[in-house]
Amino acid sequence: MTDISGRTAFITGGANGIGLGIARALAGKGVKLALVDIDAGALDRAKAELSKLTQVATAVLDMRDRAQFTVVADTLEAAVGPVSLLVNNAGVAAGAAATKLTYDLWDWGLGINLGGVVNGVQTFLPRMVARKAGGHIVNTASGAGLVAAGAGVLYTTSKFAVVGMSEALEQELKPIGIGVTVLCPGPVATDIVARTFEMQDEVGNSTKVGQNEAAKAQIAAKTQWLQTGVKPDDVGQMVLSAIQENRLYVHTDRTVAEGLEARCKALLDALPAA
Secondary structure (H helix, E strand, C coil): CCCCCCCCEEEEECCHHHHHHHHHHCCCCCEEEEEEEHHHHCCCCCCCCCCCCCCCCEECCCCCCCHHHHHHHHHHHHHHCCEEEEEEEECCCCCCCHHHCCCCHHHHHHHCCCCHHHHHHHHHHHHHHHHCEEEEEEEECCCCCCCCCCCCHHHHHHHHHHHHHHHHHHHHHHHHHHEEEECCCCCCCCHHHHHHEEEEEEHHHHHHCCCCCHHHHHHHHHHHHHHHCCHHHHHHHHHHHHHHHHHHHHEEECCHHHHHHHHHHHHHHEEEEE
């Protein structure tokens, strides 16, 4: 999709981190923005910044709330036009040790990281198809959606699912002129770990983690590692290029290269002999 100027993008998690980086990149190309996030203050700041470049409408939205998803979609489309660029970006770095996971934490983490993508696609794909004007869907997964390498069982499960969903969508939607991109970032300089920690506490006492100094130190270490990665604005430019070139995969670095090679070899080696 080389010409995206004048189209409208709906971006979840659009007021922070990678989502904001994508919003900036699209705004720079004349794309109108419908931004949703759970953080009302960040939405206000994003709107104030990006309104200097393009038309922007915002709304607070919990990705798990299907009924409200439809209401917000209707409201924002009325404000900035029909959505033909969908960016399912909202996510949390949710988790705990496998032996300490609970049903509440599973439901919360999968509800946002996977359910939010499902809700976005189910809300907007029928509209895109009915309008017959093409479109593009971007789903944010992770390098942890390609290689299980210490990101935790819950997070890895959710991101592997997003990768598989995106690959299947790409096969079905390509013939009708709707592109699909799955973003599989390595470390990106955001504060997602700290924000997830604050949100995760709200799930309930049974899922509170990190209430001791050791856990807090681990959060600090993960945040510091993320700061060694690429900047969100750079990721935004990568996603912009992928939309314009209709590319399925976006990687921000080669962090998973060795693990991905080993995984593919192990899978091939496990096949029955020809």
